[in-house]
Amino acid sequence: MKRQSMVILLNENYHVCTGCALLCDDIEVITDGKKITEVKTACRKGVSRMKGCNEPMSPTVDGQQVDIDVAISAAANILKNSKSPLIFGLGNSTDGAQKKAIELAKQVGAVLDDTSSFCQGPTLEAIFNDRIKSCTLDDVRNKADVIVYWGADPSNSHPRHLSKFSYFPRGQERQRGWEEDRTMITIDIRKSHTAKISGDKFYQIPLQMDAEFIDALIDALSGKVPKVSFEFDPKRILELANILKKAKFGTIFVGLGLVYSLADMEPVVRLMDKLNEVSNFHLIPMVGHYNMRGFNQNLFNETGYLNRVKFEKGNSTDVQHGAEFSIVESLNNKTVDAALIIGTDPLSSLPRSVAEHLLDIPVITIDPCETFTSRKAKVTIPSALSGVECGGSAVRMDGEEVKFEPIIDVKDQTIRPSDEEILARIMEAL
Amino acid sequence: MGAAHNYEKVRTMANAMEIYKLLPKTNCKECGKSTCMAFAVSLLSRELTVDDCPPLKEDKLKANYGKLSDLITPAQGASESGMIVHEDKCFGCGNCVVACPVNVADDPHGAGIGRAPTSDKVILRVKDGIVRTSNVQECRRFGKDKILCNGCIVTCPTEAIEFV
Numbered sequence: 001m002k003r004q005s006m007v008i009l010l011n012e013n014y015h016v017c018t019g020c021a022l023l024c025d026d027i028e029v030i031t032d033g034k035k036i037t038e039v040k041t042a043c044r045k046g047v048s049r050m051k052g053c054n055e056p057m058s059p060t061v062d063g064q065q066v067d068i069d070v071a072i073s074a075a076a077n078i079l080k081n082s083k084s085p086l087i088f089g090l091g092n093s094t095d096g097a098q099k100k101a102i103e104l105a106k107q108v109g110a111v112l113d114d115t116s117s118f119c120q121g122p123t124l125e126a127i128f129n130d131r132i133k134s135c136t137l138d139d140v141r142n143k144a145d146v147i148v149y150w151g152a153d154p155s156n157s158h159p160r161h162l163s164k165f166s167y168f169p170r171g172q173e174r175q176r177g178w179e180e181d182r183t184m185i186t187i188d189i190r191k192s193h194t195a196k197i198s199g200d201k202f203y204q205i206p207l208q209m210d211a212e213f214i215d216a217l218i219d220a221l222s223g224k225v226p227k228v229s230f231e232f233d234p235k236r237i238l239e240l241a242n243i244l245k246k247a248k249f250g251t252i253f254v255g256l257g258l259v260y261s262l263a264d265m266e267p268v269v270r271l272m273d274k275l276n277e278v279s280n281f282h283l284i285p286m287v288g289h290y291n292m293r294g295f296n297q298n299l300f301n302e303t304g305y306l307n308r309v310k311f312e313k314g315n316s317t318d319v320q321h322g323a324e325f326s327i328v329e330s331l332n333n334k335t336v337d338a339a340l341i342i343g344t345d346p347l348s349s350l351p352r353s354v355a356e357h358l359l360d361i362p363v364i365t366i367d368p369c370e371t372f373t374s375r376k377a378k379v380t381i382p383s384a385l386s387g388v389e390c391g392g393s394a395v396r397m398d399g400e401e402v403k404f405e406p407i408i409d410v411k412d413q414t415i416r417p418s419d420e421e422i423l424a425r426i427m428e429a430l
Numbered sequence: 431m432g433a434a435h436n437y438e439k440v441r442t443m444a445n446a447m448e449i450y451k452l453l454p455k456t457n458c459k460e461c462g463k464s465t466c467m468a469f470a471v472s473l474l475s476r477e478l479t480v481d482d483c484p485p486l487k488e489d490k491l492k493a494n495y496g497k498l499s500d501l502i503t504p505a506q507g508a509s510e511s512g513m514i515v516h517e518d519k520c521f522g523c524g525n526c527v528v529a530c531p532v533n534v535a536d537d538p539h540g541a542g543i544g545r546a547p548t549s550d551k552v553i554l555r556v557k558d559g560i561v562r563t564s565n566v567q568e569c570r571r572f573g574k575d576k577i578l579c580n581g582c583i584v585t586c587p588t589e590a591i592e593f594v
């Protein structure tokens with residue numbers, strides 16, 4: 001009993017890491033009041049997020065340092081004068097900030113999109129529309145006996161994925177440890193760090209051959225002889241199908257490698273249908289930014305679409321949705337004449353030819369740190385590092401809501417306002 | 431094997447003495463230990479680092495600081511069980527922490543279920559994004575009943591843990 005109370009006491013000191021969409025909630029930190037000096041249990045990626053940026057951003061207009069209020073009214077001015085502004089990002093913002101951004105998009109009649117339109121959007125869309133069965137990460141820890149990473153390398157993208165939820169931890173129905181109780185499979189085009197841990201359960205397939213491999217696997221699951229056009233021992237596909245068939249609780253983690261190689265999600269939906277005919281399978285997208293799924297969920301709740309929307313000016317409920325409202329198409333077609341970029345860096349993440357239009361239009365960035373995009377922006381507004389300097393809530397990759405408090409004392413006057421506050425002040429200034 | 435165990439102990443003591451000789455020997459307690467000898471032992475077990483002794487950084491002890499840093503590096507590299515952590519390769523994924531059978535046995539509701547360790551007895555834990563060792567004498571590869579455990583080796587994606 002005594003021990004128990006100690007554990008609970010410890011839990012109260014735990015913080016949430018916003019380094020990725022795993023939102024690990026068992027992090028202890030030591031601070032000197034202003035900065036985090038020591039971090040326990042978080043991975044290196046999480047530690048570097050929590051320790052803050054190397055190059056914090058300053059409030060600027062046209063490259064000149066200004067008071068933050070001046071930057072905010074300059075931002076409002078740009079949005080006011082724009083016929084068709086783009087609001088983009090928000091994967092590294094709290095739910096509160098995302099909801100504010102949706103309001104702002106309605107007020108100014110903006111195109112609103114996030115990185116999901118060129119990454120996990122299709123997977124999430126299939127889950128939101130109940131086309132694919134999903135489960136929580138806690139279910140995985142407690143029950144999963146077969147875990148598949150497909151086109152994903154969590155050892156680099158979500159370092160604690162295997163240790164906290166999928167392969168190594170003991171769970172209610174997985175008491176005997178990973179060697180006996182779980183099988184971990186990796187399907188990828190290269191032997192990643194994660195693939196290495198899978199040992200002989202690593203299936204290496206050629207680039208862009210995922211759809212073909214899925215169909216061969218469906219054949220094998222249906223008792224047919226699997227055939228693929230590339231060199232691959234059909235016996236190994238049958239062996240894989242057998243493991244999947246025997247699973248009591250299987251989960252496939254879908255990474256960008258798989259999403260990028262498919263034209264649409266249909267092959268995955270087919271595979272999941274087949275798997276649930278002969279076995280019991282769930283799917284979870286390997287969402288990157290800590291609250292990308294939150295953005296998709298919040299927009300979906302509001303409009304029925306998870307990304308790529310355009311609102312009519314003046315708070316009307318009219319909303320259009322379509323591929324033409326993705327950041328990529330909006331920039332390619334030059335249909336937007338100003339951009340508000342929040343917590344992301346499109347100039348470095350998008351191909352140069354696409355991002356180029358951003359250099360021709362007024363750009364506002366809201367971010368704690370300097371980025372490629374912020375260096376080219378007309379207006380920069382520094383914001384609090386969420387999860388460290390401001391609290392809120394976010395949606396984990398499996399759809400679970402996680403609440404968090406700021407780690408650093410927010411009463412400290414030098415702390416920058418949160419994304420949510422900045423957006424609210426822009427709306428006021430409008 | 432008992433002899434080997436004793437030998438390890440003897441070696442440890444000798445090293446602690448060597449370290450002690452280079453410390454300020456004032457027992458000022460600034461490092462949080464009650465004596466410089468206790469600090470020397472903590473240095474060996476890697477519980478503390480040379481930097482935890484502020485007086486060592488004063489100018490007159492600079493040479494000793496340097497010598498100690500050199501001395502501790504090998505001890506930091508290979509702990510008494512022969513374990514070496516290549517810190518540059520480790521990215522703090524925690525696989526080894528959760529897979530280590532000693533960690534699981536000592537901390538079934540913390541490290542054992544993938545969460546932050548809640549017991550002082552664990553061998554492996556992650557601090558500042560890198561795995562740290564303590565209680566290495568509990569490692570199953572160490573001591574008189576040793577077995578060839580490789581839990582932390584095969585679960586590491588980057589071969590950051592090695593035994594010599």
Ligand code: SF4
Binds near residue numbers: 021046
């Ligand atoms: S896995 Fe992700 S959420 Fe967990 S500690 Fe690492 S960066 Fe943070």
Ligand code: SF4
Binds near residue numbers: 454458485
């Ligand atoms: S801080 Fe250094 S000098 Fe002071 S007691 Fe500790 S070891 Fe000795």
Ligand code: SF4
Binds near residue numbers: 530554568569
């Ligand atoms: S060898 Fe085994 S007991 Fe020793 S630290 Fe590694 S996993 Fe733990």
Ligand code: SF4
Binds near residue numbers: 522556587588589590
């Ligand atoms: S498994 Fe390897 S990379 Fe992961 S924490 Fe342990 S030593 Fe570091």
